[in-house]
Amino acid sequence: MDAAVTPEIILKLSNIESYYGPIMAIRGISLEVPRGRIVTLLGANGAGKTTVLKTISGILDPQKGAIEFMGKPIQRMEADKIVRLGLSHVPEGREVFPFLSVRENLTMGAYPRRDRVGVAEDMERVYGYFPRLKERINQPAGQLSGGEQQMLAIGRALMNRPTLLLLDEPSLGLSPILVKEIFTIIRRVNEEQGMSILLVEQNAKVALETAHYGYVLEIGRIVMNDTCDRLMHSKDIQEFYLGAKEQGARGERRWKKKKTWR
């Protein structure tokens, strides 16, 4: 690929190390998100996926390493300043404001913005993506179903009109039909608005189908990265993340051979 075709890199992590108290949760991660692409971060429970996102959005400060967003270093910046640069985070477990109405939740998503007209337009666009939210516009968010809350959390982040959207486990606790619905919207947002997305998922199948590029995280380290097409056909991914079973001792042997597996 020559330089003219390669899209601009809008998020770049170099050798990030983060701690949860005394525990080193991320052990030197480097990754890139190009403009207009969906990049996914796969990994089992406790691999450090959420920590990576929290470190990017400034909830956690990295101990070492650099994070560049649109060419600006953002490590150690306050979380609310990072949001203002155009980086929105949909946290794991939705984290809606339970006693605020759907409309107020969306208004809070646009908190850094001052252009009333644009905010009103974006609110209509969010209702376009998620018509069910419009039906519940004045209901407290705590009364919505899990799927609706997830829609609200995504819609709320879109209200900031971000350049980069961080999505943490959007499929968590949702029925297969809802997962499909939500991921259709994620693809639409990416295609229609050209929004770059960094997606963290445990559901590797749907993540690989949605994203363009993928990183695999194991105990705080990146052990594999490639285009999603190639990842989907990789034997390791099929076995450990997509659940394809292999007969005989070959899988066992590959486990031992794999250098990055600690």
Place this chain on the structure above:
Amino acid sequence: MLDFVQQLVSGIALGCVYGLIALGFVLVYKATEVVNFAQGDLMMLGGFFAFTFIGMMGLNYWVGFAAAVAAMALFGMLAERVVVRPILGYPQFSIIMATIGLGYFLRSVSGMIWGTDDFKIDTPFSQGVLRIGSLVLAHDKLSVISATVILCALLYLFFNKTTLGTAMRASSENMLAAYYMGIPVKRVVSIVWAISAAVATCAGVLLAPITFIHSNVGLVLGLKAFPAAVLGGFGSIPGAVVGGVLIGVIESMAGFYLAEGWKDVAPYIVLLAVLLLKPEGLFGLHLRKKV
């Protein structure tokens, strides 16, 4: 009957003051989950500020009132910045001890500055009375009630109709999510302290014609306002005001109709009864979180 109405009005007036102090407890608690035991002392300090501006410097009542409110709003922000923010994240008890310490500090410093005498602020409402038939209502009591109604209406509009007010409710419901939205949570907390100190000052100035201002007034009233906040369901703003009014009315009725001594006990008996039947308080909210 006349006695009853008069007792009712003075009970409501006193209760409004409790309610305003309780409102300060609730605002700070909702925003930061910190119980500020110096709330009553902020009221006392606000009263002394107003006394200094009006009584000593001879400013117009309204100008002095506004100046005291503004000065105390700044003081509230400073108190949060210096006393509370450095220990946020430590166990609740440390923070509560710090606010109790702040209260002691304010009481002794104001004792040093203004002495331990009682002070009185002359207000436009100190003398007049309203006569309806044979019913006589003092202006100072009515002024407390109407000021509380106006303040509550303003706060209601602020919290429900403005983006900053909504952001404050959002931060108090889910502080982490507020960070994710780009809400400057630390500044929001500062403003909450400013508002609660300003509301306390209003209570202090309104109270000045009824009770006198002295350095321990905050401790005494704070101990009455705290049950008011609990009665209303700690964390509910309308609950704080209703709780305050209830306690004020019960106190004043008990003082008039019951034997000596019941006045101070009756509010607590009612509080215990309410908490037995409805442990979350009258207006307590149950957080229902769906998974």
